[in-house]
Amino acid sequence: MRGPIVILYEEDVMKGHASKRILIKLLQDALNGRKARVVGQHIDSCQACSSNFQILKNLTAPSPGKKTVPRRSVFKNIIAYYDGYRPQQKSPFTRGRIFFRSRRIQFAAVGIACACVVIFGVYSHMQYENAPIHASKVTGLVRADKSMLRKGQWVQPGVLLTTGENSKLAIMYGKIMKLIAGPDTKISITKSLIDRKDGKIYFEMVIDKGTIIAVFDKGWNLQYTLITPHGKVSSSGSKIAMKVDSAKTRVMVKDGCANLSSTQGHSVNSEEGSGYSITNKEVTSALESSDDENDDSDALYDNTAKDLQEDDDDDTVIQ
Secondary structure: OOOOOOOOOOOHHHOOEEEEHHHHHHHOOOOOOHHHHHHHHHHHHOOHHHHHHHHHHHHOOOOOOOOOOOOHHHHEEEEEEEEHHOOOOOHHHHHHHHHHHHHHHHHHHHHHHHHHHHHHHHHHHEEEOOEEEEEEEEEEEEEEEEOOOOOEEEOOOOOOEEEEEEEEEEEEEEEOOEEEEOOEEEEEEEEEEEEOOOOEEEEEEEEEEEEEEEOOOOOOEEEEEEOOOOOEEEOOOOOEEEEOOOEEEEEEEEEEEEEEEEEEEEEEEEEOOOEEEOOOOOOEOOOOOOOOHHHHHHHHHHHHHHHHOOOOOHOOOOO
């Protein structure tokens, strides 16, 4: 049996295909039911008309969630451009120009990406300013990376500070942060900056090993983090003593409070005047631990302060 006879009016047919106008009307739902059905059947059976219809749909489809329908003139211009396009044969010279044009586009894209990085860096610099730390006391052999550290020298983030045997170091940021490091201690200052928007001060230091005593004045808008091989101590201001060896990190919170966490995620909020032991797995209080070394945890701060502040200048003394 023959299929249904498809009749397209002459005004809607050009060389046996659906005309531009009929495709536009179909997309705009401007055809009556019978004619829309007839044209739809023709498009289903005609590859050329189906392709043109799909191209129109893809090019003129509105953004998701919008019901905007382009004007008829938009469809006509698209069809006219599509009908008038003729692919050109590319000579070797033309292919060369296309190649170099493509390379220029690639270089331009790389340039734009680099510019974005620069802009981000400038923005970050504008948002934050350095909180300069200086060495207020240097006793014995103390190195900043491979160079000798001198009293009064500024300490930039990223520098590794190392104290030798029988050596001590004191670093300060005004009256807001004071830290004294004992012998055989390694400290890296990874962050020391001020947020220009709210004035908040951020300190971050890595204590690889050794002994420190530090005051971060809780009367200021600040956040500090001390990172060790076993975990970290974070606070908005407190007075602490810390000893770091290969097995654990011992912390005494003399004043204020802090959050202590192990590298495996166990976390404890400290109590003022309490001692803690941090290992890779957990954080335990001195009262909970059976380690004999924790028997003197209550005196850790006082003993450390006495050892490190002996004969120090007044500007480095921590009470």
